[in-house]
Amino acid sequence: MKVNTKELLEEIFPPFPLGDNRSLLECDFYDTHYGYFEQIDDDYLSSIGVSAEDLILEYNFDWPQFYLKIGLEAACSRSRPHEGIKTWKDVSYEYLYYFGQNCSYLSSEGFKFFLPAAFYYFLSTDENKTYMDSFVFRLNSQWEKDQHVFDDDQKKFIIEFVSDHYKGYVSWIPEL
Template sequence: MKVNTKELLEEIFPPFQLADNRSLLECDFYDTHHRYFDEIDDDYLSAIEISAEGLLLEYNLDWPEFYLKASLEAIRSRSRPHEGIKTWKDVSYEYLYYFGQDCSFLSSEGFKFFLPATFYYFLSTDENKAYMDWFIFRLNSQWEKDCYVFNDDQKNFISEFIKKHYSGWAYI
């Protein structure tokens, strides 16, 4: 493996836009409320007798201040949150730490968007790497659904990564 992990990942996983694919924060909200921010309507709020803001604040989600603020804006406007993530290079370790467990709710393209960031932080930091287990589980459980979005070089990188860092996991 090349010394500069980020250069290698950019070569194999060139950055692309998240576009219409849901983010991990959106998936975390969906996991809690079974709706995305832009699917919350007045009928739903009336049925559960809570305000849009209360939907976030009363559930006491353990989100950092920035993500809570972005989520409050999204729930008020009933639109997608503005998280400042344009490519995988914009994804922070903190983001993966808080929301990585919800990668199973991503579309295949959304999963491909976030996966290089997980590799990068796994290989370049000594921080808690529990988020990576969720991404490996996703690879293991949904590979047949996701494999079409990866090219051969990406599949080889994923396979070599698994062999080196997650022996015993057979996903492909």
């Protein structure tokens, strides 16, 4: 593998916008409430007896203050959260640490958006890498659904990564 991991990943996974696909933060909210921010209307809030602010605070999300503030603003405005993530290069380690376990709720395109960031932090830091287990589980359980969004070079990188770091834990590894 090349010395500069980020440059290699940028070559193989050129950055693209998330677009209308849900983010990991939205997926965390979705996992808890079975609908995302713009679907929470006054009827929903009154049926559970809370305000938009209380909805986030009452359920005691284990989010850092920055993300809690973003979630509150999104719930109050009934709009998507402004997370400051334009491409995978904007995704922080902290973000993956807190929200990576929700990658199974991403669309295939959303998964493709966040996967290079997961690779980057796995390969370039000594931080806790447990978030990667969720991404590998997603690869293992949803490869048939997701593979169409990856080109051959990306598939090759994914297969080599999984072979090198998760030997024996993944059953889907195809031959290219």
